[in-house]
Structure formats: C-alpha cells, structure tokens
Amino acid sequence: MLSLLVALACTKGGDSADDSAILPIDADADGFDDGVDCDDADAAVNPDATEVCDEIDNDCDGLVDDADDSLDSSTGVGTWMDDDGDTYGAGEQVWACVALGVESSDDCDDADALQFPGADEVCNGQDDDCDGVIDEEAVDFATFYADADEDGYGDPAVSELACEPSSGFVDDATDCDDTDGRSTRRASGTGTGTAMDMARSTAASCSASSPAAP
Numbered sequence: 001m002l003s004l005l006v007a008l009a010c011t012k013g014g015d016s017a018d019d020s021a022i023l024p025i026d027a028d029a030d031g032f033d034d035g036v037d038c039d040d041a042d043a044a045v046n047p048d049a050t051e052v053c054d055e056i057d058n059d060c061d062g063l064v065d066d067a068d069d070s071l072d073s074s075t076g077v078g079t080w081m082d083d084d085g086d087t088y089g090a091g092e093q094v095w096a097c098v099a100l101g102v103e104s105s106d107d108c109d110d111a112d113a114l115q116f117p118g119a120d121e122v123c124n125g126q127d128d129d130c131d132g133v134i135d136e137e138a139v140d141f142a143t144f145y146a147d148a149d150e151d152g153y154g155d156p157a158v159s160e161l162a163c164e165p166s167s168g169f170v171d172d173a174t175d176c177d178d179t180d181g182r183s184t185r186r187a188s189g190t191g192t193g194t195a196m197d198m199a200r201s202t203a204a205s206c207s208a209s210s211p212a213a214p
Contacts, residue, residue, distance in 0.1 A: 036060065053097035065097040073097075080105040084113040088130075106130060123163035135163045144169040148178045 024033035030043040038060035039045040049058040051068045052075040065071060079101035080089025088107035094100050108130035109115040119128045123138045144165035145154025153175035160169055 071097070079103060081110070082107070083110045086113040086116045088116040138163055142171065143173075144171055145173040145175075146178060147172075147175065149175070149180055151175065154178070 024035055025040065026033045026037070027040045028037070028043040030037065030046045032040075032046040032048075034040040037046050038057060045056065045058055045060065047060045049060075051058045051061075051063070051065070051071045053065050053071070053073075054075075055065060057064045057068075059068070059070060061068065061070070063069075066076075073095035076095050076097040077099045078093045078095045079099045080093055080103075081091055081101040082089040084107070086107065087102055088104045088110075089102045090105060090107040090110035093105070104117075106117045107115070108127055112126075115126065115128050115130060117130045119130070121128045121136060121138045122140050123135050123142075125134060127134050141161040141163060143159050143161055145156060146158035146160075147154045147168060147170045148158075150168075152170060152172065154170045154172045155175050155178035156173035158178070159173070160166065162169075165171065
C-alpha cells in the first residue's frame with residue numbers, strides 16, 4: 001500500500017514539472033509571450049509595434065521596412081522624383097526607407113532634362129534656368145542696331161543684345177546717318193568687322209558718295 005502511494009505521489013509531481021515547462025514566457029515584458037513575439041528580447045518588437053525604418057520586423061508580420069504596407073514612412077527619407085534625369089526633382093515629396101528620388105524639388109519642367117536651376121538660358125521662349133524669367137541673358141543673344149530714322153538700316157554705334165529686336169532696332173548696322181532716312185548708302189565690304197570698323201566704313205562710304213557743297 002505504501003509503495004502505491006509513493007508511486008502516485010511521484011507521478012503527480014512529474015505532471016506538475018511538465019506543466020511548468022510549457023508556460024508562456026514574456027522575457028521582455030512587452031505583453032506578448034514568446035509564442036507570438038518575434039523577438040522576446042526587445043520590448044519594442046511585438047505584434048502591436050509600429051513598423052519603422054530600421055531593417056527590423058518591428059510588428060512581427062514577416063515584412064521589413066518598405067516591404068511592409070503598415071510602415072510609418074515618416075521615419076525614412078523624403079525625396080522628389082526626377083523623371084527627366086537631370087538630378088532635379090518636382091511634384092510631391094515621396095517618403096521611404098531607401099531614397100527613391102533626389103533631394104531637390106526645384107525643377108520647373110521635370111519632363112525636359114534641359115530645364116533645371118542653373119541651366120544656360122537660350123532663346124527658345126522657355127524658362128531654361130527655372131528662375132521665373134524667360135530668355136533673359138541668353139547665351140545665344142543676337143546683336144541688333146538702333147534705326148532711329150526708320151529706314152531699315154541700323155546705327156552701328158547704338159546696339160542691344162536680345163533674342164528678338166525691340167521696337168526701333170534692326171539686325172542691320174550699315175546706316176551712315178541714322179538721323180536722316182535718305183542717307184542709307186551701305187558701306188562696301190563683307191560686313192564681318194567690328195561695330196567700330198563698320199561705323200568707320202559706313203561713314204567713309206557716305207562721305208565719299210555725298211555731293212560736294214556748292
């Protein structure tokens with residue numbers, strides 16, 4: 001009888017030991033035991049945690065950082081898409097753990113790689129350098145000359161640089177007297193000299209062809 005009681009006692013004690021071995025453990029005290037907590041050594045990692053950019057599966061759903069739709073993208077990097085590849089972006093800022101675009105949002109036309117801040121302004125009716133002004137200080141400005149007497153010939157001594165001539169200017173520089181519409185004799189030559197050379201040449205030509213005073 002005594003041996004039977006001892007055997008029953010040992011059996012009951014063994015069952016108790018087995019029960020304690022399978023009790024859930026919450027080592028990091030985050031409220032989730034090791035059966036559902038994917039990192040029971042880190043209280044910041046559990047099924048209720050927010051996924052952030054840190055290369056860790058914070059919410060224990062098997063997805064990390066940008067691969068997780070529940071990611072708090074504000075913990076990542078904010079950039080702008082650069083569709084034309086000129087290193088300047090535009091549009092809405094995009095947030096992600098890994099930068100998807102560029103750091104600049106100053107591109108005024110992200111469909112044209114020739115238009116961006118600092119680009120050369122050229123005569124094309126567009127704001128190439130994204131400063132809000134069109135065709136200013138263009139690298140391909142032409143020279144136009146004042147035509148005060150409106151005879152179609154310009155004064156080589158008075159000029160402007162522009163994409164198109166303003167009122168009262170022409171692309172000719174061979175008027176020897178821009179105060180007299182009748183004095184329109186052109187100087188001979190190729191017209192490839194400097195403005196000063198052309199002025200001297202036109203003056204000499206007009207002087208030579210003018211009738212002598214009585």
